[in-house]
Amino acid sequence: MSDLLPSSTARLPHGALAAALHHGLIVSCQAPVDSPLHDARVIAAMAQAAVRQGAVGVRIDTPEHVRQVRWRLPEIPIIGLWKQSLPGFDVYITPQFHHAQAIAAAGADIIAIDATLRPRPNGETVRSLTTHIHEQLGKLVMADVDSLAAAVAAVEAGVDLVGTTLYGYTAQTQDQTPPGFDLLRVLVQTLSIPVICEGGISTPAQAQQAFALGATAIVVGTAITGIEPLTQAYVRACPR
Template identity: 60%
Template sequence: MVEMLDSFAGKLIISCQAPADSPLHQPEMIAAIAQACVNQGAVAVRIDSPAHIKAVRKVLPEIPIIGLWKRMYTGSDVYITPQLSDAVAVVEAGADIVAIDATARPRYGGENLAEIITGIQKQTGKLVMADLDAYDNAVLAAKAGADILGTTLYGYTGETKNLTPPGFELLEKLAQNFDLPIICEGGIGSPEMLKKAFAVGADSVVVGTAITGVDLLAQRFLQAL
């Protein structure tokens, strides 16, 4: 695990996902996109759902996968691997690291953050990436035992809805105050922004839509017309 995290340092991780209504939202399509990204030098991929993780693992047996499962439960806004059972399913599908929502928002079923993190680590032996929105929640995630801190949810929660990703201020504060791997994710839309993220203090950077978001990128160009 230490070697894997060391291999991320200064490198690019690519999130390979597609909207549920897209023809690209098929396991074999996501696997092909992931393979193309790795062929160009991505050191790891971030993949949503057990079905997609299984497909990617089949074509990329040696590449680290940050796995998650976007699921909505009644009465909760937490949707990135919200339950321990979701996390276990992600690992069983082939993920090396489990990304979870590590915000302060209430979870369906009453599970708390520490229980989920500890459960993942004890039941699967895998690392946990805390997808964060704010510094205070990073403190709580670190105390709960998270292995990696990420800026993934900056700008996507009620607490941060008036902020626009990427969260460079949050990223810098995390890098200065935590002795954990820090991953910048969310809103990185150009190579220049990628360079800035590393300059600010990221150990690694995840890029998604700007590389693999075919549907959203097409929308932007068409809206310009």
């Protein structure tokens, strides 16, 4: 897919950018803030390793990490986000426009935002945030949702892609376990824009199932880059 991309993805037409991700693997390269892996150079190395093995894009948190990945991978689509915990609010994935500005300035091509129906700070809405990202930053918007209702509202707000990212991670869906294949199925049947399956995919068989259900692309994180939780699981299995 990389041969579809010019020397800078910032100049890539939006249609071609979406096409570059079509039926491909996007690797989420992230690490907890208190982890030794939470280092821009480490994250960029993870991203480069994933791309060398065929990933068509990466999903990266924080401006510093996006900037380092962009420097190392100038031709690969980056879905950028900035996780921020705001007092009194549950939304945390790029919750405000100034967070999106920083991610765009760092080099992301697509800005991922929390597009659940939960309250947002300063009276901002998914529609206003999407409009500002489109008009002021010239970037595509990926809506991270937890339900069909949130996805429909996000499409009406003008987003470009929808992901099942927050299925199982909100109060409304806390009794559900990702991957959200039931949600993916209904989103594909209902929406007219690309749907990305993200969250809980841990085997190639599940990846194939997501594509069989109509996913435009898949995002895999912990199963590929989650060194610490995977190590913990194996340690627990040891007799020692």
